[in-house]
Amino acid sequence: MYYAQTRQHHNADSFHDLMKAFFRSYPEWNTMWTDEGPGKGMKVKVREKDVRVTLPFPGVSAKDFEVEVVGDMLSIRANRTREAADDTKQYLCRERSTESFQESVRLPVRVNGAETSAKYVDGVLTLLIPREGVEAKASKQIKVD
Amino acid sequence: MSEEMKKNEQFMEVLPAADIIDDEKSAIISLEVPGANAQTVTVEVKDQILSMEARSSLTWHGMQLLYKRSFQLSDAVDVENISAKTQDGVLTVTLPKSERAKVHRIQVQ
Numbered sequence: 001m002y003y004a005q006t007r008q009h010h011n012a013d014s015f016h017d018l019m020k021a022f023f024r025s026y027p028e029w030n031t032m033w034t035d036e037g038p039g040k041g042m043k044v045k046v047r048e049k050d051v052r053v054t055l056p057f058p059g060v061s062a063k064d065f066e067v068e069v070v071g072d073m074l075s076i077r078a079n080r081t082r083e084a085a086d087d088t089k090q091y092l093c094r095e096r097s098t099e100s101f102q103e104s105v106r107l108p109v110r111v112n113g114a115e116t117s118a119k120y121v122d123g124v125l126t127l128l129i130p131r132e133g134v135e136a137k138a139s140k141q142i143k144v145d
Numbered sequence: 146m147s148e149e150m151k152k153n154e155q156f157m158e159v160l161p162a163a164d165i166i167d168d169e170k171s172a173i174i175s176l177e178v179p180g181a182n183a184q185t186v187t188v189e190v191k192d193q194i195l196s197m198e199a200r201s202s203l204t205w206h207g208m209q210l211l212y213k214r215s216f217q218l219s220d221a222v223d224v225e226n227i228s229a230k231t232q233d234g235v236l237t238v239t240l241p242k243s244e245r246a247k248v249h250r251i252q253v254q
Binding site: 056 | 162163165167168178179181182212231
């Protein structure tokens with residue numbers, strides 16, 4: 001058993017984050033701890049041939065992301081670079097987050113990090129990380145003579 | 146969005162986070178609608194109420210997300226010239242101020 005090493009900018013010591021860090025290692029358990037509500041937070045889904053990671057992070061561009069896969073460790077950093085200039089404007093209402101995002105998570109399966117594909121469409125970052133060694137497990141029909 | 150679609154699919158309604166900026170000539174509302182784009186967004190004004198709906202590609206417990214929010218407009222908004230655009234999961238609606246609501250600086254002699 002191992003603990004996912006999760007780091008976050010805010011509330012890093014809260015009990016919720018501790019539970020989240022633990023349950024991150026077991027995405028198949030589908031627990032409430034890793035679920036930050038609809039349309040929020042990073043979601044890791046282990047599929048048959050790959051691991052699909054989605055992160056809604058609207059209002060930035062592809063170059064604001066730093067994604068790293070080292071072994072089974074996935075690190076995502078998302079920066080909000082344009083927010084500084086907005087401080088001069090007069091806000092009547094300000095609800096959108098100005099925080100950057102950083103999270104590292106240990107993936108529960110072996111992956112081939114070099115083959116990772118990443119795209120940022122409509123404010124959602126989607127990563128597809130192929131699993132390693134799934135071909136060997138694939139069923140093979142053996143002909144009986 | 147048509148009523149028919151609502152019946153056929155199961156949606157999870159979500160209140161999107163909004164910023165409202167007061168500019169000299171207009172008010173600008175920006176809403177976070179990740180997973181939605183120009184094809185899945187509707188913006189309409191009826192009886193001085195601005196309603197926005199955005200269907201997202203994101204799901205939550207098997208339900209598709211539907212971002213929905215509305216604002217009551219004052220008559221200081223020039224309703225005829227409201228414009229909207231989506232980019233990178235942010236819906237930006239520009240509400241031009243009516244002539245009456247604009248700041249008129251008067252030169253003192």
